[in-house]
Amino acid sequence: MKSIKIxxxxxxxxxxAVLESLVNSPDILERNxxxxxxxxxxxxxxxxxxxxxxxxxxxxxxxxxHNDEIDVFVELIGGCQxxxxxxxxxxxxxxNIVTANKALIATHGDDLFNMAKQYGVQIGFEASVAGxxxxxxxxxxxxxANKVLWFAGILNGTTNFILSKMSEDKSSFEAALLEAxxxxxxxxxxxxxxxxxxAAQKASIxxxxxxxxxxxxxxxxxxxxxxxxSDDIEYAEQLGYKIKHIAYGSIDENEANVSAxxxxxxxxxxxxxxxxxxxxxEINCEGLGSTVYYGxxxxxxxxxxxxxxxxVDIANGGWHENGSLGEKNTLSSKSYQKxxxxxxxxxxxxxxxxxxxxxxxxxxxxxxxxxxxxxxxANNKLFVPVVIISGPLSDREVTQMTNKLESSEETSSTVxxxxxxxxx
Amino acid sequence: MKSIKIxxxxxxxxxxAVLESLVNSPDILERNxxxxxxxxxxxxxxxxxxxxxxxxxxxxxxxxxHNDEIDVFVELIGGCQxxxxxxxxxxxxxxNIVTANKALIATHGDDLFNMAKQYGVQIGFEASVAGxxxxxxxxxxxxxANKVLWFAGILNGTTNFILSKMSEDKSSFEAALLEAxxxxxxxxxxxxxxxxxxAAQKASIxxxxxxxxxxxxxxxxxxxxxxxxSDDIEYAEQLGYKIKHIAYGSIDENEANVSAxxxxxxxxxxxxxxxxxxxxxEINCEGLGSTVYYGxxxxxxxxxxxxxxxxVDIANGGWHENGSLGEKNTLSSKSYQKxxxxxxxxxxxxxxxxxxxxxxxxxxxxxxxxxxxxxxxANNKLFVPVVIISGPLSDREVTQMTNKLESSEETSSTVxxxxxxxxx
Numbered sequence: 001m002k003s004i005k006i007x008x009x010x011x012x013x014x015x016x017a018v019l020e021s022l023v024n025s026p027d028i029l030e031r032n033x034x035x036x037x038x039x040x041x042x043x044x045x046x047x048x049x050x051x052x053x054x055x056x057x058x059x060x061x062x063x064x065x066h067n068d069e070i071d072v073f074v075e076l077i078g079g080c081q082x083x084x085x086x087x088x089x090x091x092x093x094x095x096n097i098v099t100a101n102k103a104l105i106a107t108h109g110d111d112l113f114n115m116a117k118q119y120g121v122q123i124g125f126e127a128s129v130a131g132x133x134x135x136x137x138x139x140x141x142x143x144x145a146n147k148v149l150w151f152a153g154i155l156n157g158t159t160n161f162i163l164s165k166m167s168e169d170k171s172s173f174e175a176a177l178l179e180a181x182x183x184x185x186x187x188x189x190x191x192x193x194x195x196x197x198x199a200a201q202k203a204s205i206x207x208x209x210x211x212x213x214x215x216x217x218x219x220x221x222x223x224x225x226x227x228x229x230s231d232d233i234e235y236a237e238q239l240g241y242k243i244k245h246i247a248y249g250s251i252d253e254n255e256a257n258v259s260a261x262x263x264x265x266x267x268x269x270x271x272x273x274x275x276x277x278x279x280x281x282e283i284n285c286e287g288l289g290s291t292v293y294y295g296x297x298x299x300x301x302x303x304x305x306x307x308x309x310x311x312v313d314i315a316n317g318g319w320h321e322n323g324s325l326g327e328k329n330t331l332s333s334k335s336y337q338k339x340x341x342x343x344x345x346x347x348x349x350x351x352x353x354x355x356x357x358x359x360x361x362x363x364x365x366x367x368x369x370x371x372x373x374x375x376x377x378a379n380n381k382l383f384v385p386v387v388i389i390s391g392p393l394s395d396r397e398v399t400q401m402t403n404k405l406e407s408s409e410e411t412s413s414t415v416x417x418x419x420x421x422x423x424x
Numbered sequence: 425m426k427s428i429k430i431x432x433x434x435x436x437x438x439x440x441a442v443l444e445s446l447v448n449s450p451d452i453l454e455r456n457x458x459x460x461x462x463x464x465x466x467x468x469x470x471x472x473x474x475x476x477x478x479x480x481x482x483x484x485x486x487x488x489x490h491n492d493e494i495d496v497f498v499e500l501i502g503g504c505q506x507x508x509x510x511x512x513x514x515x516x517x518x519x520n521i522v523t524a525n526k527a528l529i530a531t532h533g534d535d536l537f538n539m540a541k542q543y544g545v546q547i548g549f550e551a552s553v554a555g556x557x558x559x560x561x562x563x564x565x566x567x568x569a570n571k572v573l574w575f576a577g578i579l580n581g582t583t584n585f586i587l588s589k590m591s592e593d594k595s596s597f598e599a600a601l602l603e604a605x606x607x608x609x610x611x612x613x614x615x616x617x618x619x620x621x622x623a624a625q626k627a628s629i630x631x632x633x634x635x636x637x638x639x640x641x642x643x644x645x646x647x648x649x650x651x652x653x654s655d656d657i658e659y660a661e662q663l664g665y666k667i668k669h670i671a672y673g674s675i676d677e678n679e680a681n682v683s684a685x686x687x688x689x690x691x692x693x694x695x696x697x698x699x700x701x702x703x704x705x706e707i708n709c710e711g712l713g714s715t716v717y718y719g720x721x722x723x724x725x726x727x728x729x730x731x732x733x734x735x736v737d738i739a740n741g742g743w744h745e746n747g748s749l750g751e752k753n754t755l756s757s758k759s760y761q762k763x764x765x766x767x768x769x770x771x772x773x774x775x776x777x778x779x780x781x782x783x784x785x786x787x788x789x790x791x792x793x794x795x796x797x798x799x800x801x802a803n804n805k806l807f808v809p810v811v812i813i814s815g816p817l818s819d820r821e822v823t824q825m826t827n828k829l830e831s832s833e834e835t836s837s838t839v840x841x842x843x844x845x846x847x848x
Binding site (some may be wrong): 023025028029030031034035102126132133134137138140141142143144145146147161212262268270273274275285287288289290291292293294295296299302304305306309310312313315317319320321 | 426445449452453456457458459492522548556557558561563565566567568569570571636664692694697698699709711712713714715716718719720725726729732733736737739741744745746777815827
């Protein structure tokens with residue numbers, strides 16, 4: 001039987017689950033994967049007391065990266081700076097890498113993969129996107145024969161839990177976030193999840209694989225779900241949509257564009273049915289059409305499942321190098337992609353106001369596909385909310401239209417706008 | 425760049441799509457997979473006129489299996505006997521195999537994989553289940569670290585098209601089948617699709633990978649969708665279900681059980697939302713929970729996508745041998761799995777009949793979770809349909825109960841029964 005020796009840095013929830021699986025259930029792996037994985041060295045800054053297994057523990061994480069005995073260095077400490085130093089050191093020492101660190105790959109991927117090539121080693125990062133759902137493998141192996149046209153993904157579990165909760169229980173954003181925190185599904189500082197950063201990082205990794213672009217998280221435009229209210233959720237329901245946070249990427253000629261925003265997804269599409277903290281990724285290829293991958297996107301056991309799958313792949317010879325030939329495509333932050341849009345506009349509560357707002361759309365030659373003005377409960381209100389579903393608009397066009405609406409005398413100065421997922 | 429030389433037997437729809445992709449778009453594969461694939465020899469019984477590419481064509485398929493130049497023999501002729509001879513011959517000549525032939529693998533898998541081991545070659549069969557959706561890869565690589573508890577799959581596109589059509593358009597079974605045939609989604613003789621054979625073959629392949637059982641299609645129990653009527657579809661809707669043809673496999677200790685039957689799937693489960701001719705597979709693992717894979721399950725381009733992915737994998741060193749260690753588990757046709765059930769019973773149209781039918785369930789200590797008796801439109805009818813959703817029953821228990829109902833004086837002699845998918 002094949003066997004590899006590994007060093008693991010980081011013994012938090014994920015590291016713990018990886019060690020538990022390797023130490024307590026080696027039989028599953030030996031039977032399923034034909035591989036024996038020996039944990040030679042564990043790096044834990046808190047020392048041996050933090051590791052509930054009989055393993056060699058170093059307080060100095062660099063010791064693991066320098067360990068001559070190991071074949072693979074497993075980076076599970078998170079963060080960018082130290083993680084990068086450790087991974088680089090390990091590669092210089094001829095070690096293959098497995099990491100769950102999306103921030104590291106999304107920010108320094110190009111440098112790291114170039115260095116891996118230079119030192120003749122490989123980097124596994126299945127765990128960095130969609131946790132236990134093998135989407136990286138699907139993209140670079142299962143769909144290898146196809147040209148990817150676009151992808152659309154629910155890539156952040158915390159966000160999806162909150163949006164699902166708001167939809168099912170009519171919870172407020174704040175109440176749903178609190179519940180996510182109580183269940184351990186959101187960090188005490190959930191900013192990176194809520195504001196879209198996490199999803200954007202993951203989307204930039206998918207773009208590199210799907211469209212052969214650089215690993216460049218900075219070129220992804222994104223927004224969060226903080227501004228979504230129960231009213232938006234209710235309007236979505238009325239119109240036949242679910243609100244999801246969707247990372248969308250597409251390519252036109254040699255220019256790819258990736259973004260991650262709250263998005264109205266039609267109820268008849270599979271992505272709209274992805275509830276709880278689950279992740280899902282739809283990959284649309286020329287000729288083939290869409291395949292969808294659904295599963296747990298985070299958590300110790302799912303992440304460990306992906307880390308170990310990478311280890312088995314490395315033991316079996318690793319992956320082909322894709323995107324290594326010819327020029328890379330560009331990842332541009334300038335979006336040409338057109339989406340239908342949901343506008344939520346506070347319109348003056350007086351006769352003729354809606355006609356005037358509608359005419360603002362007509363002036364820009366933007367079609368109105370649907371309009372909702374629910375009966376106003378309070379007659380004395382200055383403004384009433386009006387919801388408009390427009391025809392397809394680019395990000396530039398929608399910014400223009402929003403500015404126009406906000407500066408109109410018929411409306412209040414804040415107009416909300418979300419994308420509608422077309423999935424052509 | 426790595427390169428491999430292949431021979432392809434069979435130039436029907438799938439073979440044509442494979443050749444088209446390899447001949448006309450080698451750039452996609454070279455960029456995505458870092459592999460150059462040369463088609464050295466094509467086997468076509470009708471000869472060169474059947475192959476619209478400038479390639480070497482043999483009318484004698486055995487010539488391809490004997491060709492010394494090729495690394496991989498691609499079997500796309502279908503059927504069992506000649507396909508098996510060709511594949512065996514090619515392996516004896518040291519060729520790796522890629523096949524889309526589910527019947528071949530489901531029936532002769534054990535012999536073929538033993539022979540492959542003996543001759544030091546590999547067999548790729550991603551295309552045999554779920555077409556363009558890489559489920560084999562997910563099972564044996566992506567989920568390698570996990571113990572699979574159960575799987576549930578919509579594995580036959582024709583059947584799913586018919587059931588989806590019956591549900592959406594209120595078509596009859598016959599009208600939906602005719603439409604499938606007109607669209608080229610069903611064979612002129614659709615027996616193998618409709619009666620569940622095709623899904624059962626695919627399920628037996630999944631079982632071998634998920635549960636380390638022999639490849640033994642004969643041990644799978646299955647039934648078709650012929651008996652489903654518009655009334656059943658309507659009752660399902662009323663009760664919050666969609667009717668799907670579900671292949672279900674589970675394992676208890678060392679005994680796996682696999683079956684494929686029409687099944688009521690609750691509307692809140694992803695599998696219920698799989699429409700048209702699409703396939704989907706839910707794989708539930710210990711600790712990890714469910715991951716779901718959705719996509720086109722048949723057709724030239726999706727099947728070609730899977731065949732070519734296998735070729736790239738072989739060029740990159742192939743797969744680890746799983747299930748090669750220790751004893752195989754048993755695949756038993758005796759089901760211990762309990763499902764809630766849908767009963768459709770014709771009950772005598774007279775006072776007290778329903779009470780008597782209900783008491784038949786009570787006598788067997790079977791709980792009734794729901795009961796529907798719609799208002800009878802014709803008072804002079806001898807029987808009226810009564811639908812009962814029962815608590816969980818094994819196949820043996822349900823047969824007993826069905827016999828009891830059919831022999832009762834209160835009912836007509838035909839009682840319909842379908843499973844309800846629990847997904848616990």
